[in-house]
Amino acid sequence: MDVQSSKVVAIGTNPDTGYDSFRLGQFTFRRDEYFAHIEWPKGSHIIEIDRFLRAMVRDIGWGFFYGWIFFDDIFGTTNHYGTVDVFAGAYDQGCKDQGIDHLETFPAEVVKDAFETISRNWINEGYDPLSAPLETGSPLGSKTRERTDPLVRGFQSATRMLGLEGDAPVRSDATGHPINRAFADLEFDKPDIECEPGFEGQLHAINLFDHIARADVTWNPSFTAITGASICCVTSEEHMLPVIHGNDRNEWFIQLTDEIHWQIADKNSGLPRGRIVMKAGDVCAMPADIRHQGFSPKRSMLMVMENGTPGLELRYASGELKPYPVDFG
Ligand SMILES: [Fe+2]
Incomplete structure (x- = not known):
């Protein structure tokens, strides 16, 4: 397995929308007001931006999770616990039959850094892809202001069994979160x-x-x-x-x-x-x-x-x- 170690690079700004485009290995990523566009040497793909961002921040937050994370039927990642495949069409019979599928393997840190860089640039204030759609703003439209708070909720370790004295700050009723x-x-x-x-x-x-x-x-x-x-x-x-x-x-x-x-x-x-x-x-x-x-x-x-x-x-x-x-x- 070849591991590609070149990091994500910004390759220009869309003058109409203000968002940057990026290259990771042979993949390029571009967004407009409605969609993420992904291209690789033999093909291209388009994903609705809300779905793309909701998938991407979870993939970061889960540390690529167990196995495969498909953003949709075509694009996604596979976790090899140290390295991560980024693929397009590699698990879609139609893409494989046409020979337009593509897969590259990177150190996990490189993919994490790439996804954080893209998400940070493409997410505006007022939109939280980890929230339910009814509980957050819209990701559609041109770039406004980037969020400055963490995109992904980090893990906080409990120091004691929840409820015992000294367990804070992880007890959610103690952190002020209301009942949904x-x-x-x-x-x-x-x-x-x-x-x-x-x-x-x-x-x-x-x-x-x-x-x-x-x-x-x-x-x-x-x-x-x-x-x-x-x-x-x-x-x-x-x-x-x-x-x-x-x-x-x-x-x-x-x-x-x-x-x-x-x-x-x-x-x-x-x-x-x-x-x-x-x-x-x-x-x-x-x-x-x-x-x-x-x-x-x-x-x-x-x-x-x-x-x-x-x-x-x-x-x-x-x-x-x-x-x-x-x-x-
Ligand atoms: Fe699952």
Whole structure:
């Protein structure tokens, strides 16, 4: 695998809109009032700008996540945990048949820097691509003023179990985030805690819904618990997952409230594999050989479990492990 190490460069400013254009390897990126335009030696592609920016900031924030992040059916990234592929049409049967697909591999830091540079230049004040579309401004139009605050919410580590003295600043009710409008009808009872004498101040419990209901981002881990390689994220979801995620391992979903509609396709060809509607209480495992995209008509709560064991992706890719977690019967 050739790793291309040249960094992103600005290659001029669009005089009509004020946005800069960029080159990363053999890809070029240009935006106008409505669209992102991507070109490579044998082809080109166009993506609606809201979708492009919502995908790009999540790809940065997730650290390229597990496996494939498709911004749409054509353009995206693949995480090799140290290096990252940037591809166009490489997992689209039509593009491959026509020979216009393209893929380049870069150090992860180079892609992160490129995506941050592009996002910073193309995002104006008043638009937050991590917010639900109904809760932020529009990304359309010419360049106004760049945002100066962080584009991506950074992770803050809890110093203690949430709710125990000294856990701040991560407790969301302590940071002043209000309950989201969609969860105003929920009751947020506090758990009863009966502690054996001598253990006061060491045992605690929280109402997790009270925390998720205050998340100000969508399709982005709001609270994460990591034990060894076991990763548990809870998130609030509204509108559509702005990327199509291609798994390199199983991924477990537990729908906590409301419902999400998932479209599932073959990872390599994009051919449809299924549609499921998950309602509160439903559990499913996304197999390691699919791509999936979720649609949440109303803000909902989702718990996602990942196995972060290094090298697991190679064991699935080689066929050593079946792409699904359980054999029934
Ligand atoms: Fe996923």
